Amino acid sequence: MDFSADSSYLQVSTGSYKRQVYEVPSGKQLVDQAVIDRITWATWTSVLGDEVIGIWSRHAEKADVNCACVSHSGINLVTGDDFGMVKLFDFPCPEKFVRTTFGMITTTSTVDIRVLSCFSRGHMMEIFSSINL
Numbered sequence: 001m002d003f004s005a006d007s008s009y010l011q012v013s014t015g016s017y018k019r020q021v022y023e024v025p026s027g028k029q030l031v032d033q034a035v036i037d038r039i040t041w042a043t044w045t046s047v048l049g050d051e052v053i054g055i056w057s058r059h060a061e062k063a064d065v066n067c068a069c070v071s072h073s074g075i076n077l078v079t080g081d082d083f084g085m086v087k088l089f090d091f092p093c094p095e096k097f098v099r100t101t102f103g104m105i106t107t108t109s110t111v112d113i114r115v116l117s118c119f120s121r122g123h124m125m126e127i128f129s130s131i132n133l
Helices: 033-037 050-055
Strands: 009-013 019-023 065-070 076-081 085-090 102-105 109-120 124-132
Touching: 050 065, 050 076, 050 085
Parallel strands: 065 109
Antiparallel strands: 009 019, 065 076, 076 085, 085 102, 109 124
């Protein structure tokens, strides 16, 4: 669940793999894609949306990528998947089948991930990853 930078909107990803955006505080679902495209998000933890199409590999199934988090600077995206991989992408990554900048293997599946700090590409990125043991 993510709020827009001005706290006027909320985005969620459903169990049926749909991204839904709601107005705050009315709770009315926003369906106008042009309006949704202009929203600036304060955070991004969704694995769905045009901004993250590139995180899906050519052979991925819907449930393979479990979690995502954009860095505070808004330029990097970290994902976790069913194969225990933690991957780093540029954000946004709207092109299909983007190669990862960095990948590491954890154990079993990664169910939640957060970027704690990000100094610069190639230097240091501190990542918190919850592992489903």
